[in-house]
Amino acid sequence: MVDSKHIACHECDLLVKLTHLVEGCKAVCPRCGYTLTANHRNARDRVIAFSLTALVFLGLSFAFPFLTFSAQGQDRTATLMQSITVMITENFTSLAVIIFITIIVIPALYLFCAIYVYVSLKYSRLLPGTQAVMKLIGHLKHWSMADIFLIGILISFIKIMSLADVSLGLSFWAYVFFIVSMTAAVLHIDKHQVWQWIKEKENLPVAPVPLSGIHQGCHVCTDIADESKRICETCGAHLRLRIKSSVQKTWALLITAVFLYLPANMLPIMRTNFFGEETTNTILGGVLVLWEHGSYPIAMIIFIASVMVPVGKIITLGWLCYSVQMQSQKSYQQKTQLFRVTELVGRWSMVDVFVVAILVALIKLGNIMSIYPGWGALAFAGMVIVTVMAALSFDPRLIWDPINKKKD
Ligand SMILES: [Zn+2]
Numbered sequence: 253m254v255d256s257k258h259i260a261c262h263e264c265d266l267l268v269k270l271t272h273l274v275e276g277c278k279a280v281c282p283r284c285g286y287t288l289t290a291n292h293r294n295a296r297d298r299v300i301a302f303s304l305t306a307l308v309f310l311g312l313s314f315a316f317p318f319l320t321f322s323a324q325g326q327d328r329t330a331t332l333m334q335s336i337t338v339m340i341t342e343n344f345t346s347l348a349v350i351i352f353i354t355i356i357v358i359p360a361l362y363l364f365c366a367i368y369v370y371v372s373l374k375y376s377r378l379l380p381g382t383q384a385v386m387k388l389i390g391h392l393k394h395w396s397m398a399d400i401f402l403i404g405i406l407i408s409f410i411k412i413m414s415l416a417d418v419s420l421g422l423s424f425w426a427y428v429f430f431i432v433s434m435t436a437a438v439l440h441i442d443k444h445q446v447w448q449w450i451k452e453k454e455n456l457p458v459a460p461v462p463l464s465g466i467h468q469g470c471h472v473c474t475d476i477a478d479e480s481k482r483i484c485e486t487c488g489a490h491l492r493l494r495i496k497s498s499v500q501k502t503w504a505l506l507i508t509a510v511f512l513y514l515p516a517n518m519l520p521i522m523r524t525n526f527f528g529e530e531t532t533n534t535i536l537g538g539v540l541v542l543w544e545h546g547s548y549p550i551a552m553i554i555f556i557a558s559v560m561v562p563v564g565k566i567i568t569l570g571w572l573c574y575s576v577q578m579q580s581q582k583s584y585q586q587k588t589q590l591f592r593v594t595e596l597v598g599r600w601s602m603v604d605v606f607v608v609a610i611l612v613a614l615i616k617l618g619n620i621m622s623i624y625p626g627w628g629a630l631a632f633a634g635m636v637i638v639t640v641m642a643a644l645s646f647d648p649r650l651i652w653d654p655i656n657k658k659k660d
């Protein structure tokens with residue numbers, strides 16, 4: 253029988269006994285290398301401080317000009333909000349909604365939730381709904397793309413530097429500080445640690461569970477529960493040994509991603525009007541133009557983020573699903589590492605969509621030079637979202653189950 257000192261690895265299901273962690277240390281799964289839990293120094297105060305700072309800077313990034321663009325004696329200043337609202341005026345409302353949600357709503361909500369949970373942990377009794385808010389944090393963290401938007405701004409900036417004078421406004425710097433503070437807050441939040449604190453405060457019981465076999469580790473709060481249990485006693489989440497129909501769901505999402513990837517590459521992602529002459533750009537076309545103009549680093553970044561990463565992600569996840577279905581008993585560790593990389597880099601493909609949004613908002617000088625979005629950008633954004641969902645629906649513990657089952 254095990255107690256709360258045990259944790260079932262989230263990625264390989266190995267049962268690990270946790271000893272007391274000194275501040276500044278982390279516990280790593282000895283089998284797959286996954287970080288089980290970390291005890292950050294002053295985590296409670298730091299998360300509150302960093303989250304509050306991030307929210308203040310996010311607010312400030314709406315207050316001033318973001319980027320200023322001048323060419324042929326004409327000036328155009330774009331604010332952060334304009335890079336979103338311009339998509340609505342261009343009849344690309346769905347793209348505007350995706351950008352607004354991923355770069356503003358989700359990061360802001362995440363920060364508010366983090367403050368609520370960590371303030372609640374400071375009181376002797378938890379504030380109402382702390383568990384529900386903590387659960388929400390777990391879902392939100394996969395969908396915040398504010399950091400990628402920042403890289404998108406830098407790429408757009410370098411892209412148009414040769415065409416005109418571009419300057420960074422005060423709000424741009426506020427946005428940079430927002431990203432830095434938010435990243436610091438995210439790095440200090442440890443799911444296992446928070447749920448342990450919640451458990452202590454609520455005096456929740458520790459249910460004994462069998463040591464052998466495959467474990468029913470709660471995907472929300474990391475607790476281990478008896479196989480007969482359907483609902484987690486700590487967080488109230490529905491319990492399952494493994495994500496339900498994980499492989500089938502992942503396959504379905506991957507096939508959808510392939511279908512979206514075709515129009516994303518064939519349709520133009522933007523149209524450029526230069527002195528009355530209109531040209532359209534597909535993703536690959538854009539990379540080639542950048543390459544011809546000698547912007548090799550940006551051409552490489554866009555090529556890696558928009559072509560290699562999505563294709564690599566679809567192939568890797570497909571291969572992992574296939575190997576799970578074949579119950580392959582080879583290279584468990586490498587497969588887990590591959591899954592981790594795929595999960596980490598997948599959302600960065602969104603960078604090209606953000607570049608289009610920024611260029612469209614900024615370059616609006618009537619007939620001299622204007623940029624409009626293309627349908628390829630929407631298909632591409634859809635493809636990135638579907639591949640992120642595919643990675644989330646894949647249960648990496650399935651890779652290790654041939655070993656896990658053998659131990660019975
Ligand atoms: Zn592990």
Ligand SMILES: [Zn+2]
Pocket residue numbers: 470471472473474475484485486487488489
């Ligand atoms: Zn739970």
